[in-house]
Amino acid sequence: MRRRRALPLAAAAAVLALPATLLTAGSAQAAEPADKAAVLSSWTQTSSSSYSKWLNARNNQAAWSAYGFTWSTDYCSSSPDNPFGFPFQLSCARHDFGYRNYKAAGTFSANKARLDSAFYADLKRVCSRYSGVKRTSCDSTAWIYYQAVDKFGSVAPAGVVAG
Secondary structure (H helix, E strand, O other), X not given: OHHHHHHHHHHHHHHHHOOHHHHOOXXXXXXXXXXXXXXXXXXXXXXXXXXXXXXXXXXXXXXXXXXXXXXXOOOOOOOOOOHHHOOOHHHHHHHHHHHHHHHHHOOHHHHHHHHHHHHHHHHHHHHOOOOHHHHHHHHHHHHXXXXXHHHHOOOOOXXXXXX
């Protein structure tokens, strides 16, 4: 009789000794990877290599599902996605990615200026494909888009991200 009581008590003691993360069903798999902030940062820098890394990840979102990134976008919000034929849509999508994910992480304010600078760098790379008057027009449009997010990007209502 004594042995029957001892076994459940020993099992209960063993369970209580487990780390709390192992006690929650599925929590080990639901936990975000420790390098999530570093990955997010690497995809939101001003360099073309940062843009390329983000674009590759965007095209293979399933491989990054454990990170819980928000990939939704409204592209250039209420502005044209391709003003005057300049393809700004993907630049706007990356900008949205940065805004949404840094807001979710609670570190938006500390990263907003860099996100806006990366957006402008992306737009300028689009414009570098052109020359002459068309390049000047693209650069001017890029500057206007940058100024809009710089000044108004953080004043969007909750759930709406200007970018």
